[in-house]
Amino acid sequence: MKPVYISCLLAFLSHMHFASAQVSRDLPFADISTYPQEMTSATVAARMVESLGFRYRYATQGLEDENMDFRASEDARTIGETMLHIYGLSMVIHNSVMEKPYAKKERLSPMKAREISLYLLKTVYDQLLSMDDDELKAITVRGDYPFWILINGPLADALWHSGQVATLRRAAGNPMPKGVNVFLGTYNGSNK
Template sequence: MNQTRHEFSDTDRRLLRHFLAAIAYRTQKAVRDAPDEFADFRAAPGVRTPHQLVRHMSDVLGYARTTFQGGTWRARTLSGFSEEIARFHQLLGSLGEDIETADFGRVTPGQLLQGPLADAMTHAGQLAMLRRLSGSPIPPENFIVATIDADNVGTDQPAATSEDADWYDAEDEPW
């Protein structure tokens, strides 16, 4: 990895912390009120289960922390899905603190966004897709008006501001 140290501006910090909060919000939307069997749902051979996916998301965030803290990171799988989710949110908080307080990082803010943060957001979307595939879909939502607070990356995320009643459901698509 590049050993050059990069400064983060206040604007960089605000945007990255808001993106972390958006990841927290979307992940909680995908796992909130999921049936117990959802954690072990496997869509196809070789596809991660939701439990494995959240552990991988923790790996991604732990790796992102190494760009500030140094060292290495590899998350061990926790036995319970709720514990896995709690660890993921704890790592979001720790990474948010790193972003807020560190003077420098080994990557640019753009690299942090394009790499581990975009990866985690992609996996939040995969969790939502797995909810639908497992027979427990989440309702559509207009995320532009979602109540996302950069200071809240924990498990206690607000309910949908408004479900998007005008959005097509998969069975109702016009094409």
């Protein structure tokens, strides 16, 4: 009986450690108050991605399951559908900048899609910081369109939809967390 008890206890503790590690994983873009000292095409592009990550992180922080089905009207996307759309846009941004494409995962919850989106954007941000002008010029969107389309297409669209999530959640009775300063890129509150 003792070996079974010990095995169960070890399995439980191992599970608790794994679950704790998953919860405590820090999401990127908690604070963007520091910025590159040099202004280049690549650092400006990186800052745009970083700004999207910051805004999206806090537009979605603290959303509850019951918020995911909220929509402004019958023909509008729900909060959850909008988050899944931003996930798709984050993939387009990522796959345009990175040599190794990310393959879409199916049947994600909106909050899991949020987490993956933030990490995809962080990878893009880091990559852009290391690029020179020629590397930036070589970026194409879906293999056919120049870098400029990345800005006015998926990047601007994801910013737009982040604002929609912020507005929708306010209408759903769960406004953005207090302490977000989008002007300075700081947050004075509890991060999730």
